[in-house]
Amino acid sequence: MTEAVFDSASQPAIQPTPIPLRELLPWALFGGLLLLLALYFVGAEQGATSIFPGMYVHEFVHDGRHLLGFPCH
Numbered sequence: 691m692t693e694a695v696f697d698s699a700s701q702p703a704i705q706p707t708p709i710p711l712r713e714l715l716p717w718a719l720f721g722g723l724l725l726l727l728a729l730y731f732v733g734a735e736q737g738a739t740s741i742f743p744g745m746y747v748h749e750f751v752h753d754g755r756h757l758l759g760f761p762c763h
């Protein structure tokens with residue numbers, strides 16, 4: 691039977707590559723805008739600030755409103 695011997699000193703250490711801020715910033719802004727849009731629909735999409743007529747969006751996100759602590763009735 692053969693035995694494999696691995697010498698960790700002979701292999702170079704793997705270094706993590708940092709992500710440059712210029713590549714990360716557009717994705718962070720996009721994610722932030724999506725989160726703000728979701729917060730609007732969950733928290734304010736009803737009444738005078740309503741974009742869509744009726745209560746369709748409100749009823750769709752109703753349980754999420756209560757989970758996040760938004761009063762609605």
